[in-house]
Amino acid sequence: MTMAVNVTSEIGRLKKVLIHRPGIEIEQVTPDAMGQLLFDDIPYLPAMQKEHDRFAEVLHEQGAETVYVTDLLEQSLQSHTEREQFLERMMTESRLTVNGSSEALKEYLLDFSTADFVRSMIGGVLKEELPNRKKKHLYEWMDQHYPFYLDPMPNLYFTRDPAAVIGNGISLNPMSQEARRRESLLMEHIISSHPDYRDARVPQWMNRSYDFPIEGGDELVLSDTVLAIGVSERTSARAVEKLATELFASGSGFEKVVAVEIPKRRASMHLDTVFTMIDHDQFTTHAQVVDKDGRMNIFILEPGDPVRITKRYNLKETLKEVLKLDDVNLIPCGGEDKIASAREQWNDGSNTLAVAPGTVVTYERNYVSNDLLRRNGITVLEVPSSELVRGRGGPRCMSMPLIRESV
Ligand SMILES: NC(=[NH2+])NCCC[C@H](N)C(=O)O
Numbered sequence: 001m002t003m004a005v006n007v008t009s010e011i012g013r014l015k016k017v018l019i020h021r022p023g024i025e026i027e028q029v030t031p032d033a034m035g036q037l038l039f040d041d042i043p044y045l046p047a048m049q050k051e052h053d054r055f056a057e058v059l060h061e062q063g064a065e066t067v068y069v070t071d072l073l074e075q076s077l078q079s080h081t082e083r084e085q086f087l088e089r090m091m092t093e094s095r096l097t098v099n100g101s102s103e104a105l106k107e108y109l110l111d112f113s114t115a116d117f118v119r120s121m122i123g124g125v126l127k128e129e130l131p132n133r134k135k136k137h138l139y140e141w142m143d144q145h146y147p148f149y150l151d152p153m154p155n156l157y158f159t160r161d162p163a164a165v166i167g168n169g170i171s172l173n174p175m176s177q178e179a180r181r182r183e184s185l186l187m188e189h190i191i192s193s194h195p196d197y198r199d200a201r202v203p204q205w206m207n208r209s210y211d212f213p214i215e216g217g218d219e220l221v222l223s224d225t226v227l228a229i230g231v232s233e234r235t236s237a238r239a240v241e242k243l244a245t246e247l248f249a250s251g252s253g254f255e256k257v258v259a260v261e262i263p264k265r266r267a268s269m270h271l272d273t274v275f276t277m278i279d280h281d282q283f284t285t286h287a288q289v290v291d292k293d294g295r296m297n298i299f300i301l302e303p304g305d306p307v308r309i310t311k312r313y314n315l316k317e318t319l320k321e322v323l324k325l326d327d328v329n330l331i332p333c334g335g336e337d338k339i340a341s342a343r344e345q346w347n348d349g350s351n352t353l354a355v356a357p358g359t360v361v362t363y364e365r366n367y368v369s370n371d372l373l374r375r376n377g378i379t380v381l382e383v384p385s386s387e388l389v390r391g392r393g394g395p396r397c398m399s400m401p402l403i404r405e406s407v
């Protein structure tokens with residue numbers, strides 16, 4: 001039987017992957033809202049879509065099936081009742097049910113076709129869109145203040161973060177940032193209601209209601225028994241331990257969780273901005289977190305009651321130990337040059353997506369890192385990124401593997 005989801009490594013041949021083509025939600029990013037929406041600049045949407053289409057094309061060329069968040073949502077919101085229930089959850093999370101300002105919005109959105117409904121959920125709903133005759137509350141008449149009824153989700157093209165497939169289950173993530181919290185609601189809806197997933201009863205290793213945050217950019221499946229998780233700006237130590245406990249208790253097959261502490265700052269917001277796996281024994285790293293001796297704070301969590309925790313300091317030695325390898329090769333983003341390394345890390349040079357062992361998708365702009373990868377025997381497939389990069393995420397962030405071949 002083929003499993004609905006199955007990911008037991010970062011590098012096994014990519015068979016099926018969830019992505020999102022940037023849409024009108026990007027057009028809602030304004031200078032005032034930029035920081036809050038986690039963007040550093042305002043992308044030019046048509047060019048961004050073209051770049052994203054090229055990314056999808058490269059994945060196809062490599063034999064991966066791409067599925068789109070919008071398609072899965074549409075397919076799982078076919079009936080009026082499904083749309084109504086979903087909208088109610090969405091409005092509660094957007095605090096629209098406070099003071100009843102939600103009725104007009106509900107009336108308005110439930111008249112839409114499924115495709116337009118999904119577009120509005122992601123693209124956001126502006127107050128000025130609502131016909132005047134539907135406005136009932138003072139808040140709804142106030143156009144000088146906050147422009148949205150429903151906030152847009154411009155970060156959704158980073159499908160990596162709101163959920164992560166680990167083994168044959170999924171981590172539905174309580175997101176750290178307000179701007180991204182509702183993204184995992186979309187993922188939860190897909191996994192529990194879409195015809196391809198609802199009957200498969202995909203185990204949920206983590207759910208959205210947990211009080212401490214974790215995001216998918218920090219969750220790296222190193223093998224079928226070892227998971228690495230960044231303790232970062234976005235992921236809390238509590239959530240790491242909670243997820244580890246669940247994995248150990250539920251027969252997931254995972255025996256070790258490697259918690260890697262990284263600096264809490266935007267440039268390295270997730271572990272995958274400074275560390276990705278590219279082959280059985282090769283990884284990208286960045287000097288910001290690992291010096292050439294690979295020293296940092298690492299903790300190995302293993303089954304026990306309470307979970308057994310031991311400390312390590314050396315990334316290279318820890319990888320050799322947990323993956324039972326004689327040697328590992330850490331390839332520094334941007335090489336030895338301090339300037340190139342800072343520039344390329346900021347532009348997601350470490351954020352590679354492996355489509356097979358030793359074959360990765362990267363941004364073409366990071367030519368120093370790409371060249372270095374090639375010199376280490378890696379096949380590098382470059383994609384354009386002038387606009388995609390403005391959201392501060394790379395090829396790994398833009399993909400959520402659903403199925404990978406075992407290695
Ligand atoms: N897995 C990643 N590194 N994702 C990057 C996400 C970038 C996004 N703008 C954010 O700040 O959340």
